[in-house]
Amino acid sequence: MFAQPGREFRFAYDSDTKPTTICNVRRDLVRGIELLEARGATCKVVKWNPTDGKGLDDLIVNKGAKAYALAQQNAIASLRDKGTHYRTEYNKIAKQVRFEIGDLGNERLDLEIYLRAFYKGDIADGARVIGESDRVRSLR
Known part of the structure; x- marks a missing residue:
C-alpha cells in the first residue's frame, strides 16, 4: 500500500x-x-x-x-497549512453570511458557518472550519 x-x-x-x-x-x-x-x-x-x-x-x-x-x-x-486553509475558509464563509443575513451574534454566526462548511464539504469540514473561529480558538 x-x-x-x-x-x-x-x-x-x-x-x-x-x-x-x-x-x-x-x-x-x-x-x-x-x-x-x-x-x-x-x-x-x-x-x-x-x-x-x-x-x-x-x-x-x-x-x-x-x-x-x-x-x-x-x-x-502540515499543521500550519491546515490551520491557514480552515481559517481562510472560516473568514470567507463569515463574510458571505454577514453579506446575506447581516450582523449576527458570535454563536449564531459560528452555527451558520458550521452548517455551510458541512454542506459544502464533507462531514468533518464543519468542525474543521468552526475550529478556526476566534471563540472556539480561545477555548483551547
Whole structure:
C-alpha cells in the first residue's frame, strides 16, 4: 500500500500569485495531507522563497542543488497549512453570511458557518472550519 503508517510525504507546490489559484492549491494540499494522515502517514510541506523560483525545478535552476536540499531539510509540519486553509475558509464563509443575513451574534454566526462548511464539504469540514473561529480558538 502506498500510504502506510510512518511513511513520510512531502508536498512542494509551485508558488502562485493569483488568489483563487492559491486558495484552490491550498485546499487540494490540505485534502491530500488529510487523506494520507488518516492512513497513518506523516506529511510535511516544502517551502522556499518564491523569488528564487516558482517551483522546485526553478529553484534548482536559479539557486542550485544546495538550495533544493535546504528547502527539503527545512520542510515544515502540515499543521500550519491546515490551520491557514480552515481559517481562510472560516473568514470567507463569515463574510458571505454577514453579506446575506447581516450582523449576527458570535454563536449564531459560528452555527451558520458550521452548517455551510458541512454542506459544502464533507462531514468533518464543519468542525474543521468552526475550529478556526476566534471563540472556539480561545477555548483551547
